[in-house]
Amino acid sequence: MASEAIADKKIGKDKKKESRFIQTFRRLVKNKLALFGLIVILIQLLMAVSAPAIVGYDPLEQNLSETELSVGSEGHWLGTDNYGRDVWSRLVFGARLSLIVGVTSVVIGLIGGIALGLLAGYYKKLDGLIMRFVDLLFAFPGILLAMLIIAMLGTSLVNVVIAISIWSIPGCARIVRGSVLSVKKQEYVLAMKSLGASDRRIILKHILPNCTAPIIVFATMRMATSILSTSALSFLGLGAQPPTPEWGAMIAAGQDFMWSAPHMTIVPGIAIMLVVFAFNVVGDGLRDALDPNMNVDN
Amino acid sequence: MSNQQTLLEVKNLKKYFPVKSGILKRTIGSVKAVEDVSIEVYEGETLGVVGESGCGKSTFGRTILGLEERTEGTISFRGEKISGIPEKNLKKFKKEMQMIFQDPYATLNPRQRIGDALEEAFIIHTDIPKKERQQRVRELLTEVGLKEEYYERYPHEFSGGQRQRIGIARAIALNPSFIVCDEAVSALDVSVQAQIIKLLKKLQQSHQLTYLFISHDLGVVRNVCDRVLVMYLGATAELASSTQLYKNPLHPYTKALLSAIPRPVPGRKKERVRLEGELPNAANYPNGCPFHTRCPIATEKCSQVRPEWREMEEGHFVACHEV
Incomplete structure:
Protein backbone atom coordinates (compact mmCIF):
# COMPACT_ATOMS: atom_id res chain seq x y z
CA MET A 1 0.00 0.00 0.00
CA ALA A 2 2.99 2.23 0.48
CA SER A 3 3.24 3.37 -3.09
CA GLU A 4 -0.48 3.95 -3.29
CA ALA A 5 -0.42 6.01 -0.16
CA ILE A 6 2.22 8.23 -1.70
CA ALA A 7 0.14 8.51 -4.82
CA ASP A 8 -2.81 9.43 -2.66
CA LYS A 9 -0.88 12.27 -1.17
CA LYS A 10 0.09 13.42 -4.64
CA ILE A 11 -3.54 13.40 -5.67
CA GLY A 12 -4.41 15.49 -2.65
CA LYS A 13 -1.94 18.07 -3.81
CA ASP A 14 -3.09 17.84 -7.41
CA LYS A 15 -6.59 18.71 -6.37
CA LYS A 16 -5.62 22.33 -6.38
CA LYS A 17 -4.07 21.94 -9.77
CA GLU A 18 -5.82 23.98 -12.41
CA SER A 19 -7.58 22.49 -15.37
CA ARG A 20 -5.86 21.75 -18.63
CA PHE A 21 -7.33 24.87 -20.18
CA ILE A 22 -5.87 27.19 -17.58
CA GLN A 23 -2.59 25.35 -17.79
CA THR A 24 -2.38 25.81 -21.52
CA PHE A 25 -3.36 29.43 -21.20
CA ARG A 26 -0.67 30.03 -18.62
CA ARG A 27 1.92 28.50 -20.88
CA LEU A 28 0.62 30.52 -23.80
CA VAL A 29 0.91 33.91 -22.17
CA LYS A 30 4.47 33.15 -21.11
CA ASN A 31 5.26 33.48 -24.78
CA LYS A 32 5.64 37.26 -25.29
CA LEU A 33 4.74 37.23 -28.95
CA ALA A 34 1.66 35.11 -28.35
CA LEU A 35 0.63 37.43 -25.55
CA PHE A 36 0.89 40.36 -27.94
CA GLY A 37 -1.23 38.47 -30.46
CA LEU A 38 -3.76 37.66 -27.81
CA ILE A 39 -4.05 41.32 -26.87
CA VAL A 40 -4.53 42.36 -30.49
CA ILE A 41 -7.24 39.74 -30.93
CA LEU A 42 -8.88 40.87 -27.72
CA ILE A 43 -8.88 44.48 -28.92
CA GLN A 44 -10.40 43.44 -32.22
CA LEU A 45 -13.01 41.46 -30.35
CA LEU A 46 -13.85 44.44 -28.18
CA MET A 47 -14.05 46.69 -31.20
CA ALA A 48 -16.31 44.24 -32.96
CA VAL A 49 -18.63 43.78 -30.00
CA SER A 50 -18.98 47.43 -29.06
CA ALA A 51 -18.69 48.87 -32.56
CA PRO A 52 -21.66 51.30 -32.53
CA ALA A 53 -20.79 52.54 -29.07
CA ILE A 54 -17.21 53.55 -29.70
CA VAL A 55 -17.56 55.43 -32.96
CA GLY A 56 -19.05 58.84 -33.44
CA TYR A 57 -20.18 58.41 -37.02
CA ASP A 58 -22.13 56.02 -39.13
CA PRO A 59 -19.54 54.21 -41.27
CA LEU A 60 -21.69 54.75 -44.32
CA GLU A 61 -22.53 58.40 -43.70
CA GLN A 62 -21.05 60.60 -46.38
CA ASN A 63 -20.03 64.16 -45.76
CA LEU A 64 -18.82 65.70 -48.97
CA SER A 65 -17.66 68.85 -47.24
CA GLU A 66 -15.06 66.92 -45.25
CA THR A 67 -13.44 64.59 -47.77
CA GLU A 68 -9.94 63.21 -47.53
CA LEU A 69 -9.23 64.68 -44.13
CA SER A 70 -5.88 63.38 -42.97
CA VAL A 71 -5.07 61.47 -39.80
CA GLY A 72 -5.36 63.58 -36.69
CA SER A 73 -8.04 65.91 -37.99
CA GLU A 74 -10.46 67.32 -35.52
CA GLY A 75 -13.43 65.02 -34.98
CA HIS A 76 -11.97 62.37 -37.24
CA TRP A 77 -8.79 61.13 -35.62
CA LEU A 78 -8.09 58.67 -38.42
CA GLY A 79 -9.29 61.07 -41.05
CA THR A 80 -11.98 60.64 -43.66
CA ASP A 81 -12.09 59.01 -47.07
CA ASN A 82 -12.94 60.44 -50.43
CA TYR A 83 -16.63 60.57 -49.57
CA GLY A 84 -15.98 62.10 -46.19
CA ARG A 85 -16.76 58.92 -44.29
CA ASP A 86 -15.02 58.52 -40.97
CA VAL A 87 -12.14 56.04 -41.41
CA TRP A 88 -12.12 55.09 -37.72
CA SER A 89 -15.75 54.02 -37.72
CA ARG A 90 -15.27 52.14 -40.98
CA LEU A 91 -12.26 50.42 -39.45
CA VAL A 92 -14.21 49.40 -36.36
CA PHE A 93 -17.13 48.04 -38.35
CA GLY A 94 -14.62 46.32 -40.61
CA ALA A 95 -13.16 44.60 -37.57
CA ARG A 96 -16.59 43.25 -36.79
CA LEU A 97 -17.09 42.06 -40.33
CA SER A 98 -13.74 40.34 -40.68
CA LEU A 99 -14.21 38.58 -37.37
CA ILE A 100 -17.66 37.34 -38.34
CA VAL A 101 -16.45 36.18 -41.73
CA GLY A 102 -13.36 34.57 -40.24
CA VAL A 103 -15.19 32.71 -37.49
CA THR A 104 -18.03 31.52 -39.70
CA SER A 105 -15.81 30.25 -42.46
CA VAL A 106 -13.45 28.53 -40.04
CA VAL A 107 -16.32 26.89 -38.16
CA ILE A 108 -17.95 25.64 -41.35
CA GLY A 109 -14.59 24.49 -42.68
CA LEU A 110 -13.85 22.70 -39.42
CA ILE A 111 -17.16 20.89 -39.38
CA GLY A 112 -16.59 19.60 -42.90
CA GLY A 113 -12.93 18.88 -42.35
CA ILE A 114 -13.39 17.11 -39.02
CA ALA A 115 -16.18 14.94 -40.39
CA LEU A 116 -14.15 13.92 -43.42
CA GLY A 117 -10.98 13.46 -41.39
CA LEU A 118 -12.67 11.27 -38.79
CA LEU A 119 -14.28 9.07 -41.41
CA ALA A 120 -11.11 8.77 -43.47
CA GLY A 121 -8.94 8.08 -40.46
CA TYR A 122 -11.21 5.55 -38.82
CA TYR A 123 -12.59 3.61 -41.75
CA LYS A 124 -9.85 2.28 -43.93
CA LYS A 125 -12.28 1.66 -46.75
CA LEU A 126 -13.29 5.31 -46.99
CA ASP A 127 -9.77 6.57 -46.57
CA GLY A 128 -8.67 6.34 -50.19
CA LEU A 129 -11.83 7.89 -51.56
CA ILE A 130 -11.99 10.79 -49.13
CA MET A 131 -8.33 11.62 -49.24
CA ARG A 132 -8.26 11.65 -53.04
CA PHE A 133 -11.12 14.11 -52.94
CA VAL A 134 -9.15 16.17 -50.46
CA ASP A 135 -6.10 16.00 -52.71
CA LEU A 136 -8.26 17.28 -55.52
CA LEU A 137 -9.24 20.32 -53.48
CA PHE A 138 -5.63 20.76 -52.47
CA ALA A 139 -4.46 20.73 -56.05
CA PHE A 140 -6.06 24.13 -56.67
CA PRO A 141 -4.21 27.14 -55.35
CA GLY A 142 -6.45 28.35 -52.52
CA ILE A 143 -7.25 31.81 -53.77
CA LEU A 144 -7.98 30.47 -57.26
CA LEU A 145 -10.32 27.89 -55.80
CA ALA A 146 -12.10 30.62 -53.88
CA LEU A 157 -19.75 38.31 -48.82
CA VAL A 158 -21.81 35.19 -48.11
CA ASN A 159 -20.27 33.49 -51.10
CA VAL A 160 -16.84 34.52 -49.86
CA VAL A 161 -17.61 32.73 -46.61
CA ILE A 162 -18.72 29.65 -48.52
CA ALA A 163 -15.62 29.72 -50.71
CA ILE A 164 -13.24 30.11 -47.79
CA SER A 165 -15.03 27.40 -45.86
CA ILE A 166 -14.59 24.96 -48.72
CA TRP A 167 -11.00 25.97 -49.03
CA SER A 168 -10.49 25.23 -45.31
CA ILE A 169 -11.84 21.71 -45.54
CA PRO A 170 -8.89 19.83 -47.08
CA GLY A 171 -6.28 21.12 -44.64
CA CYS A 172 -8.46 20.33 -41.68
CA ALA A 173 -9.37 16.91 -43.02
CA ARG A 174 -5.71 15.99 -43.39
CA ILE A 175 -4.78 17.12 -39.93
CA VAL A 176 -7.71 15.33 -38.32
CA ARG A 177 -7.08 12.16 -40.30
CA GLY A 178 -3.48 12.12 -39.17
CA SER A 179 -4.43 12.46 -35.52
CA VAL A 180 -7.14 9.84 -35.83
CA LEU A 181 -4.68 7.39 -37.33
CA SER A 182 -2.44 7.72 -34.31
CA VAL A 183 -5.18 7.91 -31.70
CA LYS A 184 -7.09 4.90 -32.98
CA LYS A 185 -4.07 2.70 -32.34
CA GLN A 186 -4.15 3.66 -28.67
CA GLU A 187 -5.08 0.91 -26.29
CA TYR A 188 -8.01 2.78 -24.85
CA VAL A 189 -9.72 2.49 -28.21
CA LEU A 190 -9.06 -1.23 -28.15
CA ALA A 191 -10.37 -1.37 -24.59
CA MET A 192 -13.60 0.30 -25.71
CA LYS A 193 -13.91 -2.20 -28.53
CA SER A 194 -13.51 -5.06 -26.12
CA LEU A 195 -16.26 -3.51 -24.06
CA GLY A 196 -18.46 -3.66 -27.13
CA ALA A 197 -18.72 0.08 -27.82
CA SER A 198 -20.14 1.19 -31.15
CA ASP A 199 -17.93 2.90 -33.73
CA ARG A 200 -19.90 6.09 -33.31
CA ARG A 201 -19.26 6.11 -29.62
CA ILE A 202 -15.56 5.36 -30.05
CA ILE A 203 -15.13 8.07 -32.68
CA LEU A 204 -17.03 10.82 -30.93
CA LYS A 205 -16.20 10.15 -27.29
CA HIS A 206 -12.74 8.71 -27.46
CA ILE A 207 -11.01 9.66 -30.66
CA LEU A 208 -12.23 13.19 -31.29
CA PRO A 209 -11.52 14.58 -27.79
CA ASN A 210 -7.96 13.34 -28.13
CA CYS A 211 -7.45 15.10 -31.46
CA THR A 212 -8.38 18.55 -30.22
CA ALA A 213 -4.91 20.05 -29.86
CA PRO A 214 -4.00 20.07 -33.56
CA ILE A 215 -7.53 21.18 -34.43
CA ILE A 216 -7.31 24.20 -32.13
CA VAL A 217 -3.98 25.21 -33.61
CA PHE A 218 -5.30 24.74 -37.13
CA ALA A 219 -8.41 26.82 -36.39
CA THR A 220 -6.36 29.71 -35.04
CA MET A 221 -3.96 29.77 -37.96
CA ARG A 222 -6.86 29.37 -40.33
CA MET A 223 -8.51 32.48 -38.88
CA ALA A 224 -5.54 34.47 -40.10
CA THR A 225 -5.73 33.02 -43.59
CA SER A 226 -9.47 33.49 -43.65
CA ILE A 227 -9.34 37.16 -42.73
CA LEU A 228 -6.53 37.77 -45.18
CA SER A 229 -8.34 35.97 -48.00
CA THR A 230 -11.59 37.80 -47.35
CA SER A 231 -9.72 41.06 -47.64
CA ALA A 232 -7.89 39.87 -50.72
CA LEU A 233 -11.11 38.81 -52.42
CA SER A 234 -12.82 42.03 -51.44
CA PHE A 235 -9.85 43.98 -52.73
CA LEU A 236 -10.26 42.23 -56.04
CA GLY A 237 -13.91 43.17 -55.99
CA LEU A 238 -15.16 39.63 -55.48
CA GLY A 239 -16.23 39.94 -51.88
CA ALA A 240 -17.77 42.78 -49.96
CA GLN A 241 -19.13 45.40 -52.29
CA PRO A 242 -18.92 49.13 -51.63
CA PRO A 243 -20.00 50.83 -49.50
CA THR A 244 -19.59 47.92 -47.02
CA PRO A 245 -16.82 48.85 -44.58
CA GLU A 246 -14.57 45.87 -45.29
CA TRP A 247 -10.83 46.24 -44.88
CA GLY A 248 -9.89 44.80 -48.27
CA ALA A 249 -12.54 46.85 -49.98
CA MET A 250 -11.33 49.94 -48.13
CA ILE A 251 -7.83 49.41 -49.50
CA ALA A 252 -9.21 48.92 -52.99
CA ALA A 253 -11.18 52.15 -52.71
CA GLY A 254 -8.17 54.01 -51.38
CA GLN A 255 -5.71 53.02 -54.06
CA ASP A 256 -6.82 55.84 -56.35
CA PHE A 257 -6.06 58.31 -53.60
CA MET A 258 -2.67 56.96 -52.64
CA TRP A 259 -1.05 60.40 -53.09
CA SER A 260 -3.71 62.67 -51.79
CA ALA A 261 -5.01 60.51 -48.93
CA PRO A 262 -2.55 57.68 -48.18
CA HIS A 263 -4.23 56.92 -44.85
CA MET A 264 -7.19 55.46 -46.75
CA THR A 265 -5.03 52.47 -47.69
CA ILE A 266 -2.49 52.49 -44.92
CA VAL A 267 -4.91 52.36 -41.99
CA PRO A 268 -6.89 49.29 -43.09
CA GLY A 269 -3.62 47.77 -44.33
CA ILE A 270 -2.09 48.02 -40.90
CA ALA A 271 -5.26 46.61 -39.36
CA ILE A 272 -5.16 43.56 -41.62
CA MET A 273 -1.48 43.06 -40.99
CA LEU A 274 -1.85 43.30 -37.22
CA VAL A 275 -4.78 40.95 -37.00
CA VAL A 276 -3.31 38.35 -39.34
CA PHE A 277 -0.02 38.52 -37.50
CA ALA A 278 -1.82 38.21 -34.18
CA PHE A 279 -3.70 35.07 -35.17
CA ASN A 280 -0.55 33.54 -36.56
CA VAL A 281 1.55 34.10 -33.47
CA VAL A 282 -1.23 32.90 -31.21
CA GLY A 283 -1.51 29.79 -33.35
CA ASP A 284 2.22 29.27 -33.06
CA GLY A 285 2.08 29.83 -29.33
CA LEU A 286 -0.79 27.39 -28.97
CA ARG A 287 1.12 24.78 -30.90
CA ASP A 288 3.91 25.01 -28.35
CA ALA A 289 1.60 25.27 -25.37
CA LEU A 290 -0.37 22.20 -26.40
CA ASP A 291 2.68 20.14 -27.28
CA PRO A 292 2.45 16.97 -25.19
CA ASN A 293 6.23 16.86 -24.94
CA MET A 294 6.07 20.04 -22.93
CA ASN A 295 3.34 18.61 -20.73
CA VAL A 296 4.40 18.27 -17.16
CA ASP A 297 1.31 16.52 -15.88
CA ASN A 298 2.42 13.05 -16.89
CA MET B 1 -10.11 -31.55 -13.72
CA SER B 2 -11.94 -33.41 -16.44
CA ASN B 3 -15.18 -33.44 -14.50
CA GLN B 4 -15.32 -29.68 -14.70
CA GLN B 5 -17.59 -27.85 -17.05
CA THR B 6 -16.11 -26.33 -20.15
CA LEU B 7 -16.68 -22.60 -20.37
CA LEU B 8 -14.70 -21.81 -23.45
CA GLU B 9 -13.58 -24.11 -26.17
CA VAL B 10 -11.05 -23.15 -28.79
CA LYS B 11 -10.55 -25.48 -31.73
CA ASN B 12 -7.75 -25.23 -34.28
CA LEU B 13 -7.53 -21.50 -33.84
CA LYS B 14 -5.23 -19.78 -36.30
CA LYS B 15 -4.37 -16.16 -36.63
CA TYR B 16 -2.18 -15.08 -39.50
CA PHE B 17 -1.19 -11.51 -40.15
CA PRO B 18 -0.63 -10.92 -43.84
CA VAL B 19 2.71 -9.53 -44.89
CA LYS B 20 2.24 -7.06 -47.69
CA SER B 21 4.85 -5.67 -49.96
CA GLY B 22 5.31 -3.65 -53.10
CA ILE B 23 3.24 -0.79 -54.41
CA LEU B 24 0.29 -3.02 -55.15
CA LYS B 25 0.29 -4.24 -51.53
CA ARG B 26 0.17 -7.85 -52.54
CA THR B 27 0.23 -10.40 -49.79
CA ILE B 28 3.54 -12.14 -50.03
CA GLY B 29 3.32 -14.24 -46.91
CA SER B 30 1.97 -14.29 -43.43
CA VAL B 31 3.10 -14.02 -39.87
CA LYS B 32 1.71 -16.97 -38.01
CA ALA B 33 0.89 -15.45 -34.67
CA VAL B 34 -1.40 -18.21 -33.50
CA GLU B 35 -0.87 -21.57 -35.10
CA ASP B 36 -3.46 -24.23 -34.61
CA VAL B 37 -4.30 -23.87 -30.95
CA SER B 38 -6.96 -26.09 -29.41
CA ILE B 39 -7.77 -25.83 -25.73
CA GLU B 40 -10.63 -25.90 -23.32
CA VAL B 41 -11.02 -23.49 -20.48
CA TYR B 42 -12.99 -24.79 -17.52
CA GLU B 43 -15.52 -22.87 -15.51
CA GLY B 44 -13.95 -21.13 -12.54
CA GLU B 45 -10.34 -21.97 -13.24
CA THR B 46 -7.35 -19.79 -13.94
CA LEU B 47 -5.56 -20.92 -17.04
CA GLY B 48 -2.10 -19.46 -17.40
CA VAL B 49 -0.58 -18.84 -20.80
CA VAL B 50 3.18 -18.48 -20.79
CA GLY B 51 5.86 -18.08 -23.42
CA GLU B 52 8.51 -15.62 -24.43
CA SER B 53 7.64 -12.29 -25.96
CA GLY B 54 6.35 -12.48 -29.48
CA CYS B 55 5.06 -16.02 -29.12
CA GLY B 56 1.48 -15.02 -29.74
CA LYS B 57 0.11 -15.11 -26.19
CA SER B 58 -1.56 -11.73 -26.41
CA THR B 59 -2.77 -12.26 -29.94
CA PHE B 60 -4.30 -15.51 -28.75
CA GLY B 61 -6.16 -13.71 -25.98
CA ARG B 62 -7.32 -10.94 -28.25
CA THR B 63 -8.45 -13.33 -30.93
CA ILE B 64 -10.60 -15.18 -28.42
CA LEU B 65 -12.31 -11.92 -27.49
CA GLY B 66 -12.79 -11.03 -31.13
CA LEU B 67 -10.47 -8.04 -30.96
CA GLU B 68 -8.48 -9.63 -33.74
CA GLU B 69 -10.16 -11.32 -36.65
CA ARG B 70 -9.36 -15.04 -36.51
CA THR B 71 -8.02 -16.67 -39.66
CA GLU B 72 -9.34 -20.14 -39.00
CA GLY B 73 -10.81 -22.27 -36.29
CA THR B 74 -13.79 -22.06 -33.98
CA ILE B 75 -14.37 -20.53 -30.60
CA SER B 76 -17.32 -21.64 -28.49
CA PHE B 77 -18.54 -20.09 -25.31
CA ARG B 78 -20.77 -22.21 -23.07
CA GLY B 79 -21.25 -24.53 -26.03
CA GLU B 80 -22.37 -21.78 -28.39
CA LYS B 81 -20.21 -20.89 -31.31
CA ILE B 82 -19.12 -17.27 -31.15
CA SER B 83 -16.68 -17.17 -34.02
CA GLY B 84 -17.98 -16.10 -37.37
CA ILE B 85 -21.33 -14.86 -36.12
CA PRO B 86 -22.57 -11.38 -37.01
CA GLU B 87 -21.42 -8.45 -34.90
CA LYS B 88 -24.85 -7.68 -33.48
CA ASN B 89 -25.24 -11.17 -32.03
CA LEU B 90 -21.84 -10.81 -30.44
CA LYS B 91 -22.83 -8.10 -28.04
CA LYS B 92 -24.22 -10.39 -25.36
CA PHE B 93 -21.01 -12.41 -25.43
CA LYS B 94 -18.88 -9.31 -25.21
CA LYS B 95 -20.63 -8.63 -21.96
CA GLU B 96 -19.58 -12.05 -20.69
CA MET B 97 -15.99 -11.82 -21.82
CA GLN B 98 -13.76 -8.98 -20.75
CA MET B 99 -10.13 -8.10 -20.78
CA ILE B 100 -7.64 -6.58 -18.37
CA PHE B 101 -4.76 -4.97 -20.19
CA GLN B 102 -1.09 -4.76 -19.42
CA ASP B 103 -0.78 -1.00 -19.38
CA PRO B 104 -3.80 0.43 -17.61
CA TYR B 105 -2.74 3.99 -18.38
CA ALA B 106 -2.82 3.37 -22.09
CA THR B 107 -6.24 1.78 -21.85
CA LEU B 108 -7.84 4.76 -20.17
CA ASN B 109 -8.86 7.73 -22.23
CA PRO B 110 -6.79 10.60 -20.82
CA ARG B 111 -9.62 13.07 -21.42
CA GLN B 112 -12.22 11.11 -19.53
CA ARG B 113 -12.92 11.03 -15.83
CA ILE B 114 -12.57 7.62 -14.24
CA GLY B 115 -16.21 7.54 -13.26
CA ASP B 116 -17.33 8.29 -16.79
CA ALA B 117 -15.00 5.65 -18.14
CA LEU B 118 -16.51 3.03 -15.87
CA GLU B 119 -20.01 4.25 -16.52
CA GLU B 120 -19.62 3.58 -20.21
CA ALA B 121 -19.82 -0.16 -19.72
CA PHE B 122 -23.34 0.32 -18.35
CA ILE B 123 -24.30 2.80 -21.04
CA ILE B 124 -23.29 0.39 -23.77
CA HIS B 125 -24.83 -2.76 -22.39
CA THR B 126 -27.70 -1.78 -20.13
CA ASP B 127 -30.33 0.88 -20.00
CA ILE B 128 -30.32 1.63 -16.31
CA PRO B 129 -30.82 5.32 -15.48
CA LYS B 130 -27.94 7.70 -14.87
CA LYS B 131 -28.35 7.95 -11.10
CA GLU B 132 -28.22 4.21 -10.69
CA ARG B 133 -25.30 3.90 -13.08
CA GLN B 134 -23.28 6.32 -11.03
CA GLN B 135 -24.18 4.44 -7.89
CA ARG B 136 -22.97 1.22 -9.48
CA VAL B 137 -19.72 2.88 -10.48
CA ARG B 138 -19.17 4.00 -6.90
CA GLU B 139 -19.79 0.47 -5.69
CA LEU B 140 -17.35 -0.83 -8.24
CA LEU B 141 -14.67 1.58 -7.12
CA THR B 142 -15.06 0.42 -3.54
CA GLU B 143 -15.06 -3.19 -4.60
CA VAL B 144 -11.64 -2.89 -6.23
CA GLY B 145 -10.26 -1.05 -3.24
CA LEU B 146 -10.49 2.54 -4.44
CA LYS B 147 -12.27 5.47 -2.91
CA GLU B 148 -15.66 6.56 -4.18
CA GLU B 149 -14.55 10.12 -4.65
CA TYR B 150 -12.03 9.02 -7.28
CA TYR B 151 -15.02 9.17 -9.61
CA GLU B 152 -14.15 12.75 -10.54
CA ARG B 153 -10.49 12.18 -11.30
CA TYR B 154 -8.55 11.77 -14.48
CA PRO B 155 -6.28 8.80 -15.25
CA HIS B 156 -3.03 10.73 -14.86
CA GLU B 157 -3.87 11.40 -11.22
CA PHE B 158 -3.46 7.76 -10.25
CA SER B 159 -0.56 5.47 -9.53
CA GLY B 160 0.09 2.35 -11.58
CA GLY B 161 -1.54 0.04 -9.07
CA GLN B 162 -4.60 2.22 -8.79
CA ARG B 163 -4.94 2.40 -12.54
CA GLN B 164 -4.82 -1.34 -12.76
CA ARG B 165 -7.59 -1.46 -10.16
CA ILE B 166 -9.60 0.81 -12.43
CA GLY B 167 -8.88 -1.50 -15.34
CA ILE B 168 -10.14 -4.40 -13.24
CA ALA B 169 -13.22 -2.44 -12.19
CA ARG B 170 -14.05 -1.83 -15.81
CA ALA B 171 -13.58 -5.49 -16.66
CA ILE B 172 -15.90 -6.72 -13.89
CA ALA B 173 -18.47 -3.95 -14.29
CA LEU B 174 -20.87 -6.06 -16.32
CA ASN B 175 -20.45 -9.20 -14.24
CA PRO B 176 -18.67 -11.20 -16.90
CA SER B 177 -17.78 -14.84 -16.44
CA PHE B 178 -14.56 -14.88 -18.41
CA ILE B 179 -11.69 -12.42 -18.22
CA VAL B 180 -8.50 -12.39 -20.23
CA CYS B 181 -5.75 -10.89 -18.11
CA ASP B 182 -3.18 -9.84 -20.66
CA GLU B 183 0.02 -9.36 -18.66
CA ALA B 184 -2.21 -7.72 -16.10
CA VAL B 185 0.44 -7.47 -13.42
CA SER B 186 3.63 -7.39 -15.48
CA ALA B 187 3.98 -3.62 -15.52
CA LEU B 188 3.62 -3.27 -11.76
CA ASP B 189 6.28 -3.45 -9.14
CA VAL B 190 6.37 -6.52 -6.96
CA SER B 191 4.50 -5.27 -3.91
CA VAL B 192 1.70 -3.81 -5.99
CA GLN B 193 1.69 -6.97 -8.06
CA ALA B 194 0.90 -8.99 -4.96
CA GLN B 195 -2.00 -6.70 -4.07
CA ILE B 196 -3.47 -6.89 -7.53
CA ILE B 197 -3.17 -10.66 -7.60
CA LYS B 198 -4.89 -10.81 -4.25
CA LEU B 199 -7.68 -8.64 -5.62
CA LEU B 200 -8.02 -10.81 -8.71
CA LYS B 201 -8.28 -13.90 -6.55
CA LYS B 202 -10.85 -12.28 -4.30
CA LEU B 203 -12.95 -11.25 -7.27
CA GLN B 204 -12.67 -14.70 -8.76
CA GLN B 205 -14.30 -16.06 -5.61
CA SER B 206 -17.01 -13.46 -5.33
CA HIS B 207 -17.92 -13.25 -9.01
CA GLN B 208 -17.22 -16.85 -10.08
CA LEU B 209 -14.75 -15.69 -12.67
CA THR B 210 -12.69 -17.69 -15.07
CA TYR B 211 -9.35 -16.19 -15.98
CA LEU B 212 -7.11 -16.64 -18.93
CA PHE B 213 -3.95 -15.35 -17.35
CA ILE B 214 -1.38 -14.35 -19.94
CA SER B 215 2.05 -13.71 -18.50
CA HIS B 216 5.72 -14.15 -19.11
CA ASP B 217 6.40 -14.32 -15.41
CA LEU B 218 6.54 -17.99 -14.49
CA GLY B 219 6.71 -17.26 -10.79
CA VAL B 220 3.44 -15.34 -10.84
CA VAL B 221 1.79 -17.93 -13.05
CA ARG B 222 2.72 -20.72 -10.66
CA ASN B 223 1.20 -18.75 -7.83
CA VAL B 224 -2.01 -17.82 -9.60
CA CYS B 225 -2.93 -20.51 -12.08
CA ASP B 226 -4.62 -23.88 -11.84
CA ARG B 227 -3.43 -24.99 -15.23
CA VAL B 228 -0.70 -23.63 -17.45
CA LEU B 229 -0.42 -23.58 -21.21
CA VAL B 230 3.04 -23.11 -22.66
CA MET B 231 3.14 -21.51 -26.07
CA TYR B 232 6.01 -21.36 -28.48
CA LEU B 233 5.86 -19.42 -31.73
CA GLY B 234 2.08 -19.33 -31.71
CA ALA B 235 1.70 -23.05 -31.17
CA THR B 236 0.89 -24.97 -28.02
CA ALA B 237 3.87 -26.76 -26.56
CA GLU B 238 2.57 -28.11 -23.29
CA LEU B 239 -0.51 -27.95 -21.11
CA ALA B 240 -0.75 -29.27 -17.59
CA SER B 241 -1.92 -28.42 -14.12
CA SER B 242 0.55 -26.03 -12.61
CA THR B 243 1.72 -28.58 -10.04
CA GLN B 244 2.37 -31.14 -12.77
CA LEU B 245 4.03 -28.65 -15.04
CA TYR B 246 6.42 -27.23 -12.51
CA LYS B 247 7.23 -30.64 -11.03
CA ASN B 248 7.45 -32.64 -14.18
CA PRO B 249 7.89 -30.56 -17.32
CA LEU B 250 7.97 -32.74 -20.42
CA HIS B 251 8.54 -30.44 -23.35
CA PRO B 252 12.17 -29.38 -23.77
CA TYR B 253 11.01 -25.78 -24.19
CA THR B 254 9.14 -25.86 -20.90
CA LYS B 255 12.24 -27.29 -19.23
CA ALA B 256 14.33 -24.47 -20.62
CA LEU B 257 11.79 -21.88 -19.48
CA LEU B 258 11.53 -23.27 -15.98
CA SER B 259 15.27 -23.51 -15.59
CA ALA B 260 15.44 -19.81 -16.33
CA ILE B 261 13.43 -18.81 -13.24
CA PRO B 262 15.81 -17.03 -10.88
CA ARG B 263 16.50 -19.06 -7.73
CA PRO B 264 16.05 -17.32 -4.42
CA VAL B 265 18.85 -19.25 -2.76
CA PRO B 266 22.30 -18.43 -4.06
CA GLY B 267 24.60 -21.35 -4.53
CA ARG B 268 21.76 -23.82 -4.95
CA LYS B 269 22.32 -24.07 -8.64
CA LYS B 270 20.08 -26.11 -10.78
CA GLU B 271 21.07 -27.35 -14.15
CA ARG B 272 20.32 -24.61 -16.59
CA VAL B 273 19.00 -25.51 -20.01
CA ARG B 274 20.33 -22.93 -22.38
CA LEU B 275 18.61 -22.32 -25.66
CA GLU B 276 20.76 -21.55 -28.63
CA GLY B 277 19.83 -19.03 -31.24
CA GLU B 278 16.94 -16.65 -31.63
CA LEU B 279 13.23 -17.12 -31.82
CA PRO B 280 12.61 -17.91 -35.50
CA ASN B 281 10.77 -15.32 -37.53
CA ALA B 282 7.09 -16.12 -37.46
CA ALA B 283 6.83 -14.88 -41.03
CA ASN B 284 9.12 -17.71 -42.01
CA TYR B 285 7.54 -20.45 -40.01
CA PRO B 286 9.70 -23.56 -39.54
CA ASN B 287 8.49 -26.87 -40.89
CA GLY B 288 7.84 -29.73 -38.56
CA CYS B 289 8.03 -28.87 -34.90
CA PRO B 290 8.30 -25.08 -34.53
CA PHE B 291 10.85 -25.56 -31.77
CA HIS B 292 13.25 -27.84 -33.64
CA THR B 293 15.59 -25.00 -34.64
CA ARG B 294 16.53 -24.44 -31.02
CA CYS B 295 15.67 -27.74 -29.39
CA PRO B 296 18.56 -29.51 -27.64
CA ILE B 297 17.08 -32.94 -28.36
CA ALA B 298 15.76 -32.40 -31.87
CA THR B 299 16.04 -35.20 -34.39
CA GLU B 300 15.59 -35.50 -38.13
CA LYS B 301 11.90 -36.22 -37.67
CA CYS B 302 11.34 -33.00 -35.74
CA SER B 303 12.27 -30.85 -38.70
CA GLN B 304 9.80 -32.58 -40.96
CA VAL B 305 6.75 -33.72 -39.03
CA ARG B 306 4.62 -31.46 -36.89
CA PRO B 307 4.33 -33.24 -33.50
CA GLU B 308 0.89 -34.27 -32.37
CA TRP B 309 -0.85 -32.88 -29.31
CA ARG B 310 -0.72 -35.91 -27.04
CA GLU B 311 -2.05 -36.54 -23.57
CA MET B 312 0.82 -38.07 -21.63
CA GLU B 313 -0.91 -38.40 -18.30
CA GLU B 314 -4.27 -37.24 -17.00
CA GLY B 315 -4.67 -33.64 -18.11
CA HIS B 316 -1.06 -33.27 -19.20
CA PHE B 317 -0.70 -32.56 -22.89
CA VAL B 318 2.46 -32.07 -24.84
CA ALA B 319 3.48 -31.55 -28.46
CA CYS B 320 6.84 -33.26 -28.84
CA HIS B 321 8.09 -36.39 -30.63
CA GLU B 322 10.78 -37.10 -28.11
CA VAL B 323 8.87 -37.54 -24.86
Missing part, protein backbone atom coordinates in the same frame (compact mmCIF):
# COMPACT_ATOMS: atom_id res chain seq x y z
CA MET A 147 -12.34 32.77 -57.01
CA LEU A 148 -13.69 29.84 -58.97
CA ILE A 149 -16.38 29.20 -56.38
CA ILE A 150 -17.30 32.89 -56.27
CA ALA A 151 -17.38 33.02 -60.05
CA MET A 152 -19.90 30.21 -59.95
CA LEU A 153 -21.99 31.58 -57.07
CA GLY A 154 -21.71 35.28 -57.73
CA THR A 155 -19.94 38.02 -55.84
CA SER A 156 -21.12 38.56 -52.31
